[in-house]
Amino acid sequence: METLTVGSYTLTWLRGGVTHLDGGAMFGVVPKPLWSKKYPVNDKNQIELRTDPILIQGNGKTMLIEAGIGNNRFTEKQKRIYGITEESYVEKDLQKLGLTTADIDAVLMTHMHFDHASGLVKWQNGQEVPAYENAVIYVSETEWEEMKNPNIRSKSTYWEQNWKAVQQHVQTYSEKLEPAPGVVLTKTGGHSKGMSIVTIEQSDEMVIHMADNMGTHAHQNVLWVMAYDDYPLDSIALKQKYMNLGYTRQAWFTFYHDYKYRAIQYDREGNIQTSVTKQYS
Numbered sequence: 235m236e237t238l239t240v241g242s243y244t245l246t247w248l249r250g251g252v253t254h255l256d257g258g259a260m261f262g263v264v265p266k267p268l269w270s271k272k273y274p275v276n277d278k279n280q281i282e283l284r285t286d287p288i289l290i291q292g293n294g295k296t297m298l299i300e301a302g303i304g305n306n307r308f309t310e311k312q313k314r315i316y317g318i319t320e321e322s323y324v325e326k327d328l329q330k331l332g333l334t335t336a337d338i339d340a341v342l343m344t345h346m347h348f349d350h351a352s353g354l355v356k357w358q359n360g361q362e363v364p365a366y367e368n369a370v371i372y373v374s375e376t377e378w379e380e381m382k383n384p385n386i387r388s389k390s391t392y393w394e395q396n397w398k399a400v401q402q403h404v405q406t407y408s409e410k411l412e413p414a415p416g417v418v419l420t421k422t423g424g425h426s427k428g429m430s431i432v433t434i435e436q437s438d439e440m441v442i443h444m445a446d447n448m449g450t451h452a453h454q455n456v457l458w459v460m461a462y463d464d465y466p467l468d469s470i471a472l473k474q475k476y477m478n479l480g481y482t483r484q485a486w487f488t489f490y491h492d493y494k495y496r497a498i499q500y501d502r503e504g505n506i507q508t509s510v511t512k513q514y515s
Contacts, residue, residue, distance in 0.1 A: 235327060236496045236510050238486060241416070241436020243292035245488065247496050247512075248327040250287045250302020250353055254280035254317025260449065262461040272452035274493070280317050282493040283450075284512075285349050287324060288443070289331070290342075290434075295414040296333065297340040299432055299443060300490050301353035304365065307395070308352070322353055338366040340413050343373040344445035345429045346381040350490070351396040362399040372413055374421040375406035377428025388426070388464070422447065424469035425460070431476070440485035441497075447472050450492045454504065477504070 238245045257279050261269040266279075275281050288299040302322045312318070328334060343350065356365040373381075384392040397404075411419045416435045423429050425446040434441035447469050449460060456473040459466045480487055481502050488497045496510040 235330070236513060238488070238497050238510050240434055240439045240441050240486065243290055243417070243434060243436065245441070246289040246291070246331065247286050248289055248302070249320070249323035250285040250300070251304070251318065251322050252320040253283050253285060253303065253349055254319065255283055257281045259461045262459055262463070262466070264458050269452060269458070273450060283491040284493060286490060287353070288488060288490070290417065293415050295339050296337050297342060297414065297417070298338055298366070299342045300344065300350045300445070301341055301365065303349055304353035304356060306357055307355070324353065335366050336368050338369040340370045340372060341366055342413065342419055342432055343371060343377070344431060344443070345377050345426045346373060346396065347391040347426070348393050348396060355396060355399045362395065364400045364403055369403060371400055371404045372411055372419060373404060373406060374419070374428040374430050375408055376421065377426060377430070378404060378406050380426070380428055422472050423465055424472045425463050427464060440480070440483045441488055442476055442480050442485050443488045444473070444476060445490060448487065450489065451495045451498055
């Protein structure tokens with residue numbers, strides 16, 4: 235498991251599952267000859283997208299960013315459609331760290347699309363129950379309302395099975411929330427109306443987790459946004475703001491989906507200075 239230490243926090247990437255989605259959709263209007271130079275693509279025009287939660291430990295808190303895709307949450311047809319080749323190993327990875335699901339205090343959800351939220355629920359004795367029995371699930375109130383009442387477009391990604399069993403564990407916020415010292419959820423919109431990013435600040439160190447507003451390292455260009463984005467112009471403006479901030483602060487940008495990079499620290503010109511890469515067995 236790959237780790238990154240920032241101040242008093244340790245970040246550890248857990249294996250939450252692997253999907254393969256259409257590369258064209260992931261890069262929107264960017265032509266394939268351009269994006270395929272930066273991110274590998276298979277013969278079905280799909281790109282590998284991991285769904286790996288980030289464990290945050292420090293200041294007396296044990297939290298997750300995102301929840302992975304879980305286990306036995308998809309039909310065989312859905313597995314084919316979404317190119318799922320691996321389901322969650324989060325519980326096994328927690329065990330390796332001497333933890334269980336009961337030790338998770340909070341799950342910080344940037345948004346509630348199925349590839350982020352399916353792992354919030356698990357099967358137990360034939361019933362759907364919270365996967366993290368003691369955790370508070372933090373999500374913006376805008377995102378939570380759309381999760382429960384999706385529109386004609388968003389109903390394909392906001393699924394009832396991913397919220398009904400955990401609704402008593404959910405706490406919403408309007409614009410900003412600090413669940414632990416220096417760890418902040420900020421509602422930004424962009425990828426979805428209620429989308430949030432996560433920042434961690436410790437002295438002069440900073441982490442920026444933009445989630446699907448910068449889904450992979452290949453989305454570094456502020457104009458490269460997904461066709462899945464509900465508000466692409468907002469995504470672009472958000473990236474301009476936080477990429478500039480990150481370059482100036484030489485912050486770590488962390489990833490949930492990237493096949494290769496866990497985190498990247500850029501210099502002031504936007505060149506990769508330091509990185510944490512996925513270690514394959």
